[in-house]
Amino acid sequence: MKTQSEIKPILYRKKSSAAALALSLILVASSLSGCAQASDDTTNTANTANSANEGETITEQPLNSAPEYAExxxxxxxxxxxxxxxxxxxxxxxxxxxxxxxxxxxxxxxxxxxxxxxxxxxxxxxxxxxxxxxxxxxxxxxxxxxxxxxxxxxxxxxxxxxxxxxxxxxxxxxxxxxxxxxxxxxxxxxxxxxxxxxxxxxxxxxxxxxxxxxxxxxxxGDTSGALYNVKMSMGQDQMPGEGRGPMVNDPAMDERPSAGSGASESVPPATTPLDPPTSGFDEAPGSFPINTPGDLPGGKGGNMGARNGGSLAYTDDAPESYSDIFDNVVGEEDAEANQRVITALKALSTGTDLETYLDTDAILRYLAAHTVVVNLDSYSSTMAQNYYLYERGGEIAILPWDYNLAWGGFQSGDASAVINFPIDTPVSGVAMADRPLLNQLLSNQDYLAQYHDHLSTLIQNYFADGHFTTKIQALNTLISDYVKKDATAFCTYEENQTAVEAFIELGNLRAESIQGQLSGAIPSTTDGQKADPSSLISADDLNLHDLGSMMGERKN
Known part of the structure; x- marks a missing residue:
């Protein structure tokens, strides 16, 4: 049996949402076959998807080109x-x-x-x-x-x-x-x-x-592109080493108010902060209610990453204005690549020629999965970091990184806020206008429809009909003995098992909310959810702390 690692990722380039959806269904089905396992028939399924969508160009390498380390x-x-x-x-x-x-x-x-x-x-x-x-x-x-x-x-x-x-x-x-x-x-x-x-x-x-x-x-197929590990920088708080930013739990953050009003109004689709919970949210450093901007370091709404390029907002043509990107280049610096990135950001700022400067299909796929898992130590929040930017031939794409604090593990309020995190205004602590990559793509109806297609594919094939529960239970069977004897664990085995059950509940409720948002039964924007809170999925007795804390102390 071939492993997940042997499936060569297909390079999607501006295909119709229907073709993308068909191929996504095949990929999702293969990922659900077990823990890190996939079908032997990878080449055949890829060819089937290609023949089923004539006129669409799908670039892929043969299965036997997978690197040796895959196996x-x-x-x-x-x-x-x-x-x-x-x-x-x-x-x-x-x-x-x-x-x-x-x-x-x-x-x-x-x-x-x-x-x-x-x-x-x-x-x-x-x-x-x-x-x-x-x-x-x-x-x-x-x-x-x-x-x-x-x-x-x-x-x-x-x-x-x-x-x-x-x-x-x-x-x-x-x-x-x-x-x-x-x-x-x-x-x-x-x-x-x-x-x-x-x-x-x-x-x-x-x-x-x-x-x-x-x-x-x-x-x-080559190393001609430019890779950047986007990390927030704050002057003297910059940590030493390659591509480092400040601590998430920076002491300066401890002085912020738990909630505030300070976000600018967005352009459609709009977002306005939810009212902060009256009680029960995590007051640990680096944590504040979801969707609630406060006066954090970096200016209005705590938009810390906006000043130095992490927000992908265009400011000017000077590379030093984008230190969160260019100071964290992987490998040797390429001044011409840096300028191509700036040109792409300028196009993004106006919403023009996006197909020329952005790998829109790849980015929309990334944004769909990213929205599902509610990772706020990321582009989606005040931090504007923890992703890789890849530039090749003047086109940029986003690559995922650092998800240990996903699923509401960072800057999150109560469990209901995570479960119902709005899919069409998927930001927290900032306005949509402060995150132009999200704002420009999701305010375009064609891109929004593609994004919704990807969300629907994930929900129907990764979560529905008990798939998510089965997946988590299978992983638990695989690793539970290792967790039980983990010599340096941050939690006890009993806490781990409690967390696994909570994760199953969280994932299924999150999927239920996304499905409701896609169908229109639940508002898909922050404004809509604020106006109609009775439509939201209840968190019941789910406690996010059961899944772990970003302060993660060793318990055994």
């Missing part, structure tokens, strides 16, 4: 990762984790040894939080060619392993990535990995292919 790393249900390090070097790295300095180790992946590999801690707020706790459970970045020029792991040059902070389910990022893959986004490969260090158990993590040369070669 050798991500082709197993659980990746085994053994780290063999000098004990003193390892401890020194952990003791100085915030410096994010590489050390040389050997790694054994699914039984194959790779010598002299670079590894270092990684992260923003999670790095700071672990460093200030009694835990050493950092996320890590693994660079196979750090010390040996040209070395790869079965063709993969870089890998990250994420520590599950803030996610008692162990599944939020996995499911978010799977939704992206399902709807046809060129998402990175991902899979659960059981880590040991010098023969001692370390913990169950999520391994994710890093956006780098191997990814570009796999998806686009």
């Amino acid at each position: 050798k790393i991500f082709g197993t249900d659980i990746i085994t990762l053994e780290i063999l390090a000098d004990e003193e070097d390892w401890q020194t790295m952990l003791d100085n984790a915030t410096k994010e300095e590489y050390i040389k180790v050997d790694v054994v992946i699914n039984g194959t040894t790779f010598k002299d590999v670079g590894i270092r801690p990684k992260g923003n707020s999670s790095l700071k939080q672990v460093a200030s706790s009694d835990s050493d459970r950092y996320s890590f970045r693994i660079k196979f060619d750090k010390y040996v020029d040209g070395q790869t792991c079965f063709g993969l040059d870089q890998l990250v392993v994420n520590n599950m902070m803030g996610d008692n389910t162990y599944m939020k990022e996995y499911i978010s990535c799977d939704l992206m893959k399902t709807i046809g986004v060129d998402a990175p490969y991902f899979g659960f990995t059981d880590i040991s260090v010098n023969g001692q158990p370390w913990g169950l993590y999520l391994a994710v292919e890093l956006y780098s040369d191997s990814y570009e070669t796999r998806v686009f």
Whole structure:
């Protein structure tokens, strides 16, 4: 049986929504066949989709062009990762984790040894939080060619392993990535990995292919594009290292009011903040009611990312005005690529020639999955970060990244606000006008219809008829023994099982709300929901804290 990793992501280019929907149905069906497994008949299904939609151009590489690491790393249900390090070097790295300095180790992946590999801690707020706790459970970045020029792991040059902070389910990022893959986004490969260090158990993590040369070669056939890891920057609060932004839980944020009024009015489709909940929302640092702008650092409505390019708002032609993008380039800086990005943002600001400057189909697919999972440590909120921007030939696309705080894990109010997060004004803490990528696409009726098609596909094929429940239960069966014996877990096994049940309920209620919004039974904008709160799906007794907290302290 072929794995999910062996399905070459199809490069969609401006197809009709009907053709896109037909192919999406096939992709979704294959993703539901089990934990990280897919059909053997990938080539045939792709050809069937192509022949069923004559006149539509679908570019795909043959199945046998999949890189070796698709099978050798991500082709197993659980990746085994053994780290063999000098004990003193390892401890020194952990003791100085915030410096994010590489050390040389050997790694054994699914039984194959790779010598002299670079590894270092990684992260923003999670790095700071672990460093200030009694835990050493950092996320890590693994660079196979750090010390040996040209070395790869079965063709993969870089890998990250994420520590599950803030996610008692162990599944939020996995499911978010799977939704992206399902709807046809060129998402990175991902899979659960059981880590040991010098023969001692370390913990169950999520391994994710890093956006780098191997990814570009796999998806686009070459490395001619420009990749940017969009991260918020705030001057002296900028963290050291490659592509780093400030802590999410920045001390300055603790001084904000819990709610405020300060967002500008949007252009259609409009958004006006929901009234803040009267009680029960998370007052932890970095958390405030969904859809409620406040006077946060960065100006009106707390639009912190807008000043430096993360909002994708055009300001002028000076590259220094977009530091959140260009300061975080992956690889060598390309001044001409930077200018092409600025040209694309200028077109976006006016809504003209969008097909020329944006990969609209790919972006709409991304936005659909992104909206489903309510990830607010992202472009959708005041942060305006945690996505990759890819430029190639003057056209830009968005690539997904960092979903451990999805499903209401960041800046969220009560569970009802997450369940009913509006699909046509999917922003929080800012107005739609402050996020031109969303505003320009969703105010265009043709694009809005394509976006709705993608949402409908996800709901009908990933959630309906018990599919989501079955998916989560299957993943739980796969990983529960690993979670039970996780040596460095941030939660107990009992808390994990409670979180899994809460996740099933949250996912199904979220799907019910989206379906209602698509049909018109539930308002799909913030204004509409404010005017008719009785139509919203009730959260009943669902407690978002059961799924994990962004402050994620180790409990066992």
